[in-house]
Amino acid sequence: MLNKSLRTIFALFIAAASLSSVGCFAPIGPTLGIFSIPVPVTPYWQKSYEDKNYVHERYARVPIMGPIQPGGPIVALDPPSDDEVWWALERARPVQGGIPFFHETQYNNMTIIKDKIADYIDPPRVVPLIGPVQLHHAHYKCTIYFEERKIIGWPFPHTLIDDEAQEVVYVDHNHFHMVGNVDFGTGTSNY
Numbered sequence: 001m002l003n004k005s006l007r008t009i010f011a012l013f014i015a016a017a018s019l020s021s022v023g024c025f026a027p028i029g030p031t032l033g034i035f036s037i038p039v040p041v042t043p044y045w046q047k048s049y050e051d052k053n054y055v056h057e058r059y060a061r062v063p064i065m066g067p068i069q070p071g072g073p074i075v076a077l078d079p080p081s082d083d084e085v086w087w088a089l090e091r092a093r094p095v096q097g098g099i100p101f102f103h104e105t106q107y108n109n110m111t112i113i114k115d116k117i118a119d120y121i122d123p124p125r126v127v128p129l130i131g132p133v134q135l136h137h138a139h140y141k142c143t144i145y146f147e148e149r150k151i152i153g154w155p156f157p158h159t160l161i162d163d164e165a166q167e168v169v170y171v172d173h174n175h176f177h178m179v180g181n182v183d184f185g186t187g188t189s190n191y
């Protein structure tokens with residue numbers, strides 16, 4: 001009887017020790033306690049933060065370029081990319097998401113036409129932490145032609161197709177040009 005209860009206690013001890021030493025609950029080394037348990041995050045919030053970082057990294061910053069050369073072109077050389085136009089469309093008319101089998105929206109067969117509507121440079125001014133600069137503005141009107149499919153699955157399954165959908169978004173490209181003799185860190189100053 002005593003032998004059987006000792007075996008049971010020993011088996012429970014081994015089971016508890018093996019369960020507590022796997023995964024996030026290993027008692028060896030430093031531990032975060034209750035904070036070591038992973039917290040589930042919905043894909044919506046994860047994608048939202050990833051998209052916000054993507055747009056900030058690529059399109060939300062204003063570059064500082066070298067001075068405009070005398071006699072050189074004073075036109076913006078970079079029209080918006082198709083990806084940038086897509087993100088502007090996404091802000092104007094959200095597409096991603098929806099509820100599968102209930103309501104989804106798809107954009108297919110996209111054609112993007114980019115027209116420059118303005119290109120001008122502001123007079124020189126001093127901007128803190130940058131110095132004397134000129135702000136170069138380039139405004140684009142982007143017309144997007146696409147096929148819009150709305151797939152509705154409840155209460156009556158049907159699909160709505162608009163073959164001639166179009167959307168107009170405006171994309172602004174602004175960047176700074178340095179003014180005057182600029183020291184690029186070569187060790188000598190031109191001021």
